[in-house]
Amino acid sequence: MAVTRSFSVLPGFNLTLGYTLLYLSILVLIPLSAVFIKASEFSMAEFWTVVTADRVVASYRLSFGSSLLAGLINMAFGLMLAWVLVRYSFPGKKLVDALIDLPFALPTAVAGIALTALYARNGWLGQIIEGYFGIRVAFAPLGVLIALVFIGLPFVVRTVQPVLQDLDAELEEAAASLGANRWQSFRYVVVPVLWPALLTGFALAFARAVGEYGSVIFIAGNIPRVSEITPLMIITKLEQYDYTGATAIAVVMLIFSFIMLLSINGLQAWSARRTGRAG
Numbered sequence: 001m002a003v004t005r006s007f008s009v010l011p012g013f014n015l016t017l018g019y020t021l022l023y024l025s026i027l028v029l030i031p032l033s034a035v036f037i038k039a040s041e042f043s044m045a046e047f048w049t050v051v052t053a054d055r056v057v058a059s060y061r062l063s064f065g066s067s068l069l070a071g072l073i074n075m076a077f078g079l080m081l082a083w084v085l086v087r088y089s090f091p092g093k094k095l096v097d098a099l100i101d102l103p104f105a106l107p108t109a110v111a112g113i114a115l116t117a118l119y120a121r122n123g124w125l126g127q128i129i130e131g132y133f134g135i136r137v138a139f140a141p142l143g144v145l146i147a148l149v150f151i152g153l154p155f156v157v158r159t160v161q162p163v164l165q166d167l168d169a170e171l172e173e174a175a176a177s178l179g180a181n182r183w184q185s186f187r188y189v190v191v192p193v194l195w196p197a198l199l200t201g202f203a204l205a206f207a208r209a210v211g212e213y214g215s216v217i218f219i220a221g222n223i224p225r226v227s228e229i230t231p232l233m234i235i236t237k238l239e240q241y242d243y244t245g246a247t248a249i250a251v252v253m254l255i256f257s258f259i260m261l262l263s264i265n266g267l268q269a270w271s272a273r274r275t276g277r278a279g
Contacts, residue, residue, distance in 0.1 A: 078156025108214025
C-alpha cells in the first residue's frame with residue numbers, strides 16, 4: 001500500500017523544523033533547564049529553607065497577588081477600551097489607539113520613574129489621593145499594582161480588539177429582534193465570542209506582570225516584607241553572589257507561572273470547545 005505524503009508548495013519542512021527546535025532550545029529550553037540544574041545544587045532541606053524565608057514568601061504574595069489582580073483589572077478595562085475603539089468614532093480616536101501601545105515602547109525604568117513622580121506624596125495625583133483620602137500609593141503595594149496595570153493593559157486591548165472587529169453586528173441585531181435587551185445581547189452573544197480572547201489577554205498580562213522589574217522597582221519602595229517583589233529578591237541574591245539561592249527562587253516562580261498559564265490555557269481550550277470554536 002502506497003504511503004500518501006502531504007504536498008507543500010514551499011518544501012523544506014525538515015530543515016525549518018530543525019531550525020525552529022534549535023532556536024527554541026537555545027533561547028528557551030536550555031536556559032530554563034540551566035535554572036533547574038543550578039538549583040539542584042541545594043539539598044531539599046536547603047532549597048525549602050531558601051524559598052520559604054519570610055521575606056521571600058512575602059514577595060510571592062505581593063508579586064503573584066498583584067499580578068493576578070492587575071490581570072483581572074485589565075480584563076475589565078481592556079475590554080471597555082477595545083469596545084470603545086472598535087464600536088465608536090470620536091475626535092482623537094487615532095491618538096488614543098496609539099497611546100495604548102505606549103507601555104510597549106516606553107523603557108520600563110522611564111515608566112517607573114514617571115509613575116513614582118506622579119503618585120509620590122508630593123506628586124500631582126499622590127498629594128491629592130494621600131491628602132484627601134489618606135491612601136498611600138507610591139512606596140506601597142498599591143503602587144506595585146498600578147505599575148502592573150500600566151504595563152499589562154495593552155495585552156488585553158490588542159488581543160480583544162481584532163476579535164471585536166470581526167464580530168458580526170448582525171448577531172446582536174438578531175438577538176435584539178428576538179426581544180433581548182442590550183445587557184442580554186452582550187452577555188449571551190458577545191461575551192461567549194470574546195471569552196477566549198479575554199483569557200488570552202489576561203494570561204499575557206499576568207505573565208508580563210509576574211516578571212516585571214524595571215517599572216515596579218521605583219514605585220514599590222522595596223520595603224522588606226511590605227513592597228518587595230520576587231524579582232527583586234532574585235537580584236538581591238545575585239548581588240550577594242548567592243547564585244544558587246537566586247535560581248532556587250527563580251524555580252519557584254517558574255513553577256507557579258507554569259501552573260497558572262497551563263490552567264488559563266486549559267480554561268481557554270474548554271471555553272473554545274464549549275462555544276464550538278475549537279481549532
